[in-house]
Amino acid sequence: MGTAYKGTKEEVTALNSFIKFARAYNSVSARISRVFAAEKLTESQFGVLEAIYHLGPMPQKKLAEKLLKSGGNITMVIDNLAKRGLVFRKKTKEDRRYYWIYLTREGEKLIEKIFPAHVRLITDRLAILNEQEQLQFAQLCKKLGKYQEENKK
Secondary structure, three states: OOOOOOOOHHHHHHHHHHHHHHHHHHHHHHHHHHHHHHOOOOHHHHHHHHHHHHHOOEEHHHHHHHOOOOHHHHHHHHHHHHHOOOEEEEEOOOOOOOEEEEEOHHHHHHHHHHHHHHHHHHHHHHOOOOHHHHHHHHHHHHHHHHHHHHOOO
16 A cells, blocks of 8 residues: 555655555564564664674774764663673773773573574565575665665754
């Protein structure tokens, strides 16, 4: 179902594209979120664990930028992960202005446990698209995301 809005062709096309994008994301995300929910994690908490696991410890500010989260939001996410003993904050001698976020051994074990199921689910959910379609989809999403970052208003 598309938009019922009676605007210009450009507006209707944009709205219909956005509606389809949002519905597809919500449909896939709802199924993938079950992996996180089983471990009592939010999508943002999973994102923090996954980013640190694959990219290594990083300043809280950089983590917020990578996950497209505000400073206040990422602070709350990290606070909740720290309360569970999954991450910890540490200031470095080189730059004492920023807290660096590290995985604890428990955090590392948890992400190692749930990440494979996450990958399988994404692979399964995107299997409806062939490899070329997935590459094209990724390219279009990147183009859309870069444009948004360059034209923040």
